[in-house]
Amino acid sequence: MxxxxxxxxxxxxxxxxxxxxxxxxxxxxxxxxxxxxxxxxxxxxxxxxxPQDWAKLSQFSRIDVTGPDNVVVTIGPKFSVTADGDPKSVALLDIRVKADTLQIGRKSEGMWNKVDGGKGATIHVTLPAIRAIDVTGSGDFTLDKAEGGDLALSLTGSGDLDIGQVKLGSLKAEITGSGSITLAGTADQGELSITGTGDIDAAGLKLGRAEADIMGTGDMDFASDGPVAIKIMGTGDVKVKGKAQCTTNTMGPGEAHCGP
Incomplete structure (x- = not known):
């Protein structure tokens, strides 16, 4: 059927x-x-x-930070990663090593904001040497010193990047956004660039030779006794102290000042 x-x-x-x-x-x-x-x-x-086992994190020479939390880095003989501050913010941290980069961020549910009006977290990092720093967001980043070959700094967002004394072969510092970079020391050559409103405050930095580019309203200053190529598109100013031999290319009201 x-x-x-x-x-x-x-x-x-x-x-x-x-x-x-x-x-x-x-x-x-x-x-x-x-x-x-x-x-x-x-x-x-x-x-x-x-909680992640941050004590096992090691073998990195670059740090990539995303989010609202502050990072304090110290150059020392051993690797170390710890965090303190608002407990809810600490619980949201996502810290890991990928290739040779220490990635500091947050889990997706607390990516950009401080929790319930808290003060956020502070991550403390110790490593033997650092070669690159990339900061995105509103958190501040502090490094006590850097020595050796090259150091690349990239700052995107409203956070500030404060570098103590450097003694380098090559330095590259780039700002995109409203945050500022402060640093001092020496480097054989340097590339400094600003896109946005942030400043590079490096009056205590002396470069052997340098390239300085501004596209926006941010200002920069540093010292040099060597050749310096300056390019300005916008209202930002470049001030170079010392006996630098400056060549300038400006479009807009921004000015270049070279001299004692």
Whole structure:
């Protein structure tokens, strides 16, 4: 005897209602299972909230920071990563090493904002040598010193980057946004650039030779007794102290000043 379609056994409206109820129940069960498993990513709620073991982080010479938290870096013989401050902010930190870069950020739910009006977290890092710093967001970054070959600094956002004494072969410092870079010391050559409103305050920095570019309203100052190429597009000013041999290319009201 041939099987009859479902609609032959039940009225049409009852068939649709039954199918809809089955679909909703299946969807609810699926969401419930995802919630119990940590959002469908295979992690339980306990695993998702387990603190990271930062004591094992090592073998990095670059630091990449994203978010609102402050970072204090010290050059020392051993690697170390710790954090303090607002407990809720500390719990949201996501710190890991990828290749030779220490990545400091937050879990997605607390990416950019300080929690409940808190003061945020402060991450303390110690490492033997540093070669690059990339800061994005509103947090401030402090480094006590840097020596050796090259150092690249990139600042995007409203946070400030404060570098103590440097003694380098090559220095590259770039600002995109409203944050400022402060640094002092010496470098054989330097590339300094500003795109936006931030300043490079480096009156205590002496460069052997330099390139200085401004596109925006930010200002920069440093010292040099060597050749300096200056390019200004905007209202920002460049001030070079010393006996530098300056060549300038300006478009806009920004000015270049070279001299004692």
């Amino acid at each position: 041939p099987r009859l379609p479902l609609s032959h056994h039940l009225p049409r409206h009852l068939t649709l209602a039954t199918l809809l109820a089955i679909g909703l129940a299946t969807s609810a069960c699926s969401r419930g299972n995802d919630h119990q498993s940590g959002g469908g990513n295979g992690e339980s709620p306990a695993a998702a909230s387990t």
